[in-house]
Amino acid sequence: MRVIVTIQHPGHVHFFKHAIRTLEARGHDLHVFARENEVTVDLLERAGIDHEVLAGESHSLVSLAAVQATYETRLLRRARRIDPDVITAIGGVAAAHVASLVGATSVVFYDTEHATIIKTLAYPFADVVCTPECYQGDVGPKQITYPGYHELAYLHPDRFEPDPAVLCDAGLEPEDTIVVMRLSSWDSSHDVGQGGFDDPVEVVDRLEDAGATVLLTSEVDLPPGLESCRYTLEPDRMHDLLAYADCFVGEGATMAAEAAVLGTPAVYVNSLALGYVSELADEYGLVFSYNGEDRHTRSLERAVSIVEDGESSRWQRRRDRLLADRIDVTDVIVREVETAGSAVDPGRSTPTPNPG
Structure with missing residues (x-):
């Protein structure tokens, strides 16, 4: 598969880093795109994850809208060149929009119920929305739930041992x-x-x-x-x-x-x-x-x-x-990305609906 991962916050680096390594080890072609936000780029570099920065930081809600527009526009250009099978993200506004335009399947992970703007802009376009079981809200038939938290993608004892x-x-x-x-x-x-x-x-x-x-x-x-x-x-x-x-x-x-x-x-x-x-x-x-x-x-x-x-x-x-x-959530990320990729028709003019 060709997979795009979009990173817009430091926490997204932690969430995806083990899944990126696992998917690459399984032979998939990963492309990571990011925008500058606090220490996001520093974390990507320290994790040894190849990436391209598409947009800078925002310092207000007004500038955030402009930065998001720049990020989506540049992501769309890259995606048209890559022709991905899957685009995945946390929140997933850019991922869901771009995937719908290039015939990829979007897999969105989210756990923040009160983020009304992000949900309104992302959920209608997303193919799969993965949430913890404790998420307070029904996304509909595209929702997949799991017994865990985002933080268990990188702090589960199978993934992390603290350094004294x-x-x-x-x-x-x-x-x-x-x-x-x-x-x-x-x-x-x-x-x-x-x-x-x-x-x-x-x-x-x-x-x-x-x-x-x-x-x-x-x-x-x-x-x-x-x-x-x-x-x-x-x-x-x-x-x-x-x-x-x-x-x-x-x-x-x-x-x-x-x-x-x-x-x-x-x-x-x-x-x-x-x-x-x-x-x-x-x-x-x-x-x-x-x-x-x-x-x-x-x-x-x-x-x-x-x-x-x-x-x-x-x-x-x-x-x-x-x-x-609770479970190791990295396993959920890998499973859902690979499931989404296997559901895409080889011709891929449009994505085949995910059975989840």
Whole structure:
């Protein structure tokens, strides 16, 4: 098969990287296209994935529309030259549009129910939409569900083993109490009008008073007093750090889920709720989600209590139960891409409907 993978966010690199290697090892011809967004290109380079950057970064919703148009136009040109069997992506706006124009089958993965714009622009054109079983929404006959989360495509123990050297490299000791904190920019199309912490400085001060060392990763400029807490190692080593952290506190759902599947309790502070975050909270007790008007105060109280408690074995037991219930999602990616490719007619003037 000829397969195009489109990458528009750092998390997409992690999600697809093992599937790309597996598909290439099976003899398929992979073409990876990306746009610059935070550390996306850096992650692709560090993963050793051949790729072409089609568009730059966006810094507002207005510029995002222009960047997306540029990305789709350039992707269409490349796809006409490649003549792909399958185009796959997370969200999949560009993938679904371009696939429909070049006679390829589009396989879209998604887990964000409140991303109305992306769903409206992608789902009607997509051939296959793959979602976790906990996804709160019915996409119709094109939907395929699986028992897992995006984060288990790269943090399942069959795919990832944390490197303890990250502690020394980050200037930490094994006995240190570590909190990883994430601040979001709130400039995605589905984040308009939403919010998280009232005062990040207060959060760091309270956690440090409780005996924690706080390492911050942020999409926005930090207040001067917090610059000393900024995480400065390579971006692909954050998962090693999360695995050894005692708690994650943040506004980003992806990192909250990453922490949870690694067995690190996550305090998620966001006015939005998500199906996979709710399941990690309600079913496994690995995420504590706060999205009401008092979310800042309540989340900080929870984070401090986790730090002061210092109990790690309960989180490991909860993670063990999660892993017993859920699957390696890279296997799902490979299966659905190969299934979509095998369903394409050799003449491929139009794609044959996927039986899923």
